[in-house]
Amino acid sequence: MIFETVIGLEVHVQLNTQTKIFCSCPTSFAAKQNSHTCPTCLALPGALPVLNLEAVKKAMNFGYAVGAVVNQRSIFNRKSYFYPDSPMAYQISQFDIPIVGEGSLTIDFEDGSSKEIGITRAHLEADAGKNMHEGAISKVDLNRAGTPLLEIVSEPDMRSADEAVRYLKKLHAIVRYLDISDANMQEGSFRCDVNVSIRPKGQKEFGTRAEIKNINSFRFVAAAIAYEVQRQTEAYEDGLYAQEVRQETRLWDVDKGITKSMRGKEDSADYRYFPDPDLRPTLVTEAMMEEAKKIPELPDEKVARYVGELGIKKYDALVITADKEMAVYFEEMLAHGAVPKVAVTWLTSELLGRLNKLNIAIGDSPVDAKTLGRLVAKIADDTVSGKGAKEVLDYLFAHTQRDIDEIIDILGLAQVSDDGAILAIIDEILAANGDKVAEYKAGKEKLFGFFVGQTMKASRGSANPGKVNALLKQRLS
DSSP states (O other): OOEEEEEEEEEEEEOOOSBOSSSSOBOOTTOSTTOSOOTTTTTOTTOOOOOOHHHHHHHHHHHHHTTOOBOSEEOOEEEEOOSTTOTTSEEEEOOSSOSBOOEEEEEEOTTSOEEEEEEEEEEEEEOOOEEEEETTEEEEEOSSTTOEEEEEEEOSOBOSHHHHHHHHHHHHHHHHHHTSOOOOTTTTSEEEEEEEEEEETTOOSOOOOEEEEEEOOHHHHHHHHHHHHHHHHHHHHTTOHHHHOOSEEEEEETTTTEEEEEEEOOOHHHHTOEEOTTSOOEEOOHHHHHHHTOOOOOHHHHHHHIIIIIOOOHHHHHHHHTSHHHHHHHHHHHHTTOOHHHHHHIIIIIIHHHHHHTTOOGGGOSSOHHHHHHHHHHHHTTSSOHHHHHHHHHHHHHOTTSOHHHHHHHHTOOOBOOHHHHHHHHHHHHHHTHHHHHHHHTTOTTHHHHHHHHHHHHTTTOBOHHHHHHHHHHHHO
16 A cells, blocks of 8 residues: 655744743753752743743744745743643743744745645744653753744645655745754754654555654654655554554653653643733734844755846756855955856855764854955955966965965965966977877877877966867967
8 A cells, every 4th residue: 555644744843032932031051950040931920931032033924934934923831741840830832823824834845846835823932941861860951941933834735754854954044044043952942842743655644643852953854754654554454553643742752762652642721721821812903023134045046046047957956045145245246256057166165074074063164254254255266277276265264364476386376377488388399299199190199188288288287278179279270
């Protein structure tokens, strides 16, 4: 039997506000445990929540970026939540009227096709604290409790792990471009719950879904989906689907590469939502809505501009725009004289190749965009050859403060374009290889490459390859 995979994602994005969503405690990461707390986020008697306006603005900004409905009136609810990392014994969240309603996001594939993934809603809520387990002892750090979260809920429109990862990467890029979150997955400010089910191909009804909680890596999302699909498929084929596949919450075990049952999955009724009596309905003004509509150029718009105005391939444009830092780097290269198509190669192949080997992010590159842009411009104006430029780039990784022209002089890589100097080298090569010249003139045209190679070798790679080819043809004719 052929099965179809059905995937929906709930992505939790920590908004980069200075303070928490309902109090004035700071949201900075890695502070001393339980040092960023107050009566409100500790749920002490008499403490009252006050909504953070910046969190509302950032949520609205996201809504407009994905073409969603932004509700002028939204409501905060209490969601019963009996776990140690929630001192209130409930979570303040949004349920029936969220700040952001239906929208969509388009994912792109390598063959040039695309697919629209529906976004059901995006609602604001307070994050929980962090449980830490040390052997038989468990501790709770409540610094994170009350940090503003934007939970983005997708429609169950994804049919493979590849689609799910593409959706996540696109979403990650959007929140980074909007600057509403640092989206640091290692620090947990961008994490997701994955809902996975299977059904026989052609069946309209959904199967029983399992929710895999709090995965903070694209690679782990793909691996968790693959494992869960295999687990559910085998249960179906063995006739054990009803017994082994239940509506439940599961955890991803990174070390074993498996999902493990955590608890039964609650329905909304189990959370006993009701409007928070301490928070009035949130009403946003027309002025706030207009301000939230001011959106920077997002990945899709950049791709269209790069392809239409700069003439680069769509695939290359998608690679560059997938990372905000890379897009900024690319555009700064252009601002310093780099030709777009050449800049693409030197950014995505030469620079990233070296950075990946050293496990360095582009934001920490020892070679800045201005320097690489000037180096690429030197290739275009024939100051240095492509081969020579690679040597210059290697040198820059070790001596970052050096000037491009100075390095070219130090390494003796200035490209020779003077006809007289190149012809002198060519004449020496032809005179030393008279037998091969005779063979070439007798019809063995493959020897032309030999003459080019010998000329470049004699010039130590400094001769302009285009000039070498043209002048050799002239001499040999």
